[in-house]
Amino acid sequence: MPDAPVIVSSDPESFPHSVLAERHPALIRKVLDAFPYGPDRRRALDALLTSVTEGVLEPLGPDAADVAQWDAWGLRAYAGRSWFEVPFLWAESYFYRRLLEAVGYFAQGPWRGVDPFRPFKLAELDIPEADAELAALDQLAARPAQDRATALLHGSLWGNRADLGFQLSAAGGPSAERQLVADESELFWALFSGGTVCLVADNAGRELIPDLLLIDHLLLHxxxxxxxxxxxxxxxxxxxxxxxxxLDAVHRLTGAGGAAAESGRRLRVALTDGSLAVRTHSFSCAPLPYADMPDDLAHEFAQADVTLLKGDLNYRRLVGDRDWPPTTPFARATAYFPGPVAALRTLKSDVVVGLARRTESSLVAAEGQSWRTSGTHALIQARP
Incomplete structure (x- = not known):
């Protein structure tokens, strides 16, 4: 059993506290500004804002289709308590479920199924940086195969800093390797030798596109x-x-021209012939670690030749959102996982494992604890 304490948000000086006290209220205001919601939805968002800043966790409405699921995930135990007292991962996840309730995402009516974050996702795909990242693929296509593999791996790793990944092999270009706190690239690549790969995606927009390019590379080669x-x-x-x-990301690729469009067309074919399959599972939005995943999801991961989890949130769920000593072996924290597993993650939260003691010491000496959450460091970890 894990012996590290679960991360909570009660310390006013902590990063988790700042997320609940500052980031979540700011997001509510941003959503209010982005959509012309009517008075009922605006009142619901205002009530959620009051709840997260001054109040306590409230239960879902009795007519919510997933109320039994959330009760099983811990809502009965946590309702009526402060947002800051319950596990940070749980509080964050429940906030997003309540936000969707407030905007009418699940309710019968005109706002049903309308993604409140869609304007922010689409905006990322249309900025000049996105054009530059996709154009860089043309130059990358002329590089040796190993250079292309490394660049695409780092593009997926760094997400919306993917331009750094694509330029990794260029002479005199910046090196992402200097910012890796753990680099098990050799072990990572050894896991990918054919068969079935499960890739658990993280973010949309400019972060999903590099993931799709990595998928295209895995299938193509x-x-x-x-x-x-x-x-x-x-x-x-x-x-x-x-x-x-x-679908937005594939459309963006196919419309870009050059090597990006070629990848986009191959991905469309892969989707139609089944070599690229899409899955959704309710547990993907659960406020729990993967150690608590249901049997059907565990079985799917067990059947895969390797499972790759992308991003910070999936990493927290993979190793457990706990105050692990950073030198805790990655293999220990993921020993429960039912098959070979790898993680690509930019550090944006406190939890981390698998670091060498010397690495941790040098990071703390240079940056205090800010290296854990600044998004300027990343890791590549794997467990056969």
Missing amino acids: GRADRVVLHLKPYPYYVSDATTADL
């Missing part, structure tokens, strides 16, 4: 015979990828 892409069943954590976001 025989590192995977089939990829199962796990997406969120509904909008989650602002930018987490849904099926609609996947």
